Amino acid sequence: MTPPIVLTVAGSDSGAGAGVQADLKVFAAMRLYGTSVITAITAQNTRDVRAVFPVPAQTVTDQLTALADDLPPLAVKTGMLGSTAVADAVSGAARSGMLPNLVVDPVLVSTSGRRLGVVNAIERLLPYAMVMTPNRAEASAILGWVVSTPDDMAKAARQLAATGSRYVVVTGGDADAESPAEGAVDALWTGATVRLLRGPWVETRNTHGTGCSFSAAIAGRLALGDAVPEAVVFAKRYVARALLGAQRWELGGGHGPLDHHGWSGRDGSGSE
Numbered sequence: 001m002t003p004p005i006v007l008t009v010a011g012s013d014s015g016a017g018a019g020v021q022a023d024l025k026v027f028a029a030m031r032l033y034g035t036s037v038i039t040a041i042t043a044q045n046t047r048d049v050r051a052v053f054p055v056p057a058q059t060v061t062d063q064l065t066a067l068a069d070d071l072p073p074l075a076v077k078t079g080m081l082g083s084t085a086v087a088d089a090v091s092g093a094a095r096s097g098m099l100p101n102l103v104v105d106p107v108l109v110s111t112s113g114r115r116l117g118v119v120n121a122i123e124r125l126l127p128y129a130m131v132m133t134p135n136r137a138e139a140s141a142i143l144g145w146v147v148s149t150p151d152d153m154a155k156a157a158r159q160l161a162a163t164g165s166r167y168v169v170v171t172g173g174d175a176d177a178e179s180p181a182e183g184a185v186d187a188l189w190t191g192a193t194v195r196l197l198r199g200p201w202v203e204t205r206n207t208h209g210t211g212c213s214f215s216a217a218i219a220g221r222l223a224l225g226d227a228v229p230e231a232v233v234f235a236k237r238y239v240a241r242a243l244l245g246a247q248r249w250e251l252g253g254g255h256g257p258l259d260h261h262g263w264s265g266r267d268g269s270g271s272e
């Protein structure tokens with residue numbers, strides 16, 4: 001069967017734990033046909049981001065139109081946008097209908113602490129988002145107050161709907177967190193109500209790319225026809241399993257990548 005097309009619009013991570021490389025691994029693991037528009041090139045490994053080379057906005061537009069003309073996606077995720085000029089190019093494509101089922105991961109700072117984006121660039125894209133997936137720090141930066149507890153996350157998810165995104169998931173992962181008693185909690189605004197999604201907490205330093213993989217898996221499931229709440233539940237399960245698989249991996253000296261191997265079924269069960 002011809003696989004559905006799903007597109008990532010994101011930055012390149014030379015260490016391949018996050019960014020476009022992580023997204024394409026997720027799509028391949030889900031047996032989808034992944035395409036990519038590169039917004040920036042980073043020189044990075046598990047320890048740090050050493051340099052960021054922005055891609056010119058026109059080159060981003062050229063990549064988007066090349067795909068729209070020949071390989072149109074059923075769903076799209078955005079990650080690192082880098083500059084407001086690139087964000088404008090991407091929101092222009094969204095406005096003209098080239099980015100259906102849009103998942104916006106508002107990447108602002110890497111796990112290793114480097115700034116990768118700015119709030120006012122991301123805000124240009126949110127009116128076109130089907131779902132946005134900020135972590136607590138990103139939600140705090142967009143809203144201007146500190147989002148910390150599950151109650152805060154629920155309140156933030158509701159407030160972030162004012163940006164124009166139809167659904168909102170505020171994620172509760174944090175590379176430096178102690179194993180939280182309540183597990184891994186995410187808050188999902190469905191347009192009518194907030195649902196707290198709880199999963200088991202995986203104790204590991206290998207958390208590089210959790211947010212990228214989460215938003216890519218949501219886009220992947222939207223391309224397969226899921227509604228957003230089902231896609232989000234699947235993505236949470238995908239990341240938990242990918243964290244567990246790589247729990248004891250020793251790749252690099254910093255926050256290592258996730259395990260995308262061993263997914264033989266689209267349902268994430270590992271079987272057909």
Ligand SMILES: Nc1ncnc2c1ncn2[C@@H]1O[C@H](COP(=O)(O)OP(=O)(O)OP(=O)(O)O)[C@@H](O)[C@H]1O
Binds near residue numbers: 207
């Ligand atoms: N240690 C963990 N154990 C279980 N689930 C986790 C863990 N860390 C993150 N998650 C889950 O991973 C998903 C992505 O959330 P997270 O908050 O890590 O994104 P993020 O901070 O944007 O990631 P990144 O730092 O890679 O950009 C969420 O469903 C979250 O609950």
Ligand SMILES: Cc1ncc(COP(=O)(O)O)c(N)n1
Binds near residue numbers: 013
């Ligand atoms: C190109 C690129 N995109 C996104 C991230 C965020 O991922 P993380 O927070 O896991 O570092 C990153 N480090 N690099």
